[in-house]
Amino acid sequence: MYEDEASLKPSDGYCCLVPGCKAVPFKRNADLDRHYKNIHRPAESKETYYCDYSKCSRRNSPFHRRDHFRDHLRDYHKESIAKRGKPIQTNWSESNNVRKEWWRCTRCLKRVMVASNGFECPGCKTARAQPDAKSSK
């Protein structure tokens, strides 16, 4: 075994070039790419969630975590949004926040306009749980 020689080889793998990163070299470029995206996401490419309520103060100061945006929508705007990992539990007949014009995608938290997109989110193809017309009183 020529361990020294092997460790000097630059072709040993794709090393993360971020200073201080302890990640072991990746076998494939795609893996390194994913590492960059997951671990070293530059600020600009971070997910941003702008509140889409026109009068909301967070309209111009976006959330960077979906969880926070979701909490905001739920707590501040009283939207019926399922908590993380839980199915949406909306009582359609009782909820006073169900609008006919749009609904909130539970996955990507975007508004989906019923008129143009119906009941499937154009972004992630998540279908809205539809109110059961038969059981409404």
Ligand SMILES: [Zn+2]
């Ligand atoms: Zn790294």
Ligand SMILES: [Zn+2]
């Ligand atoms: Zn808001």
Ligand SMILES: [Zn+2]
């Ligand atoms: Zn979606």
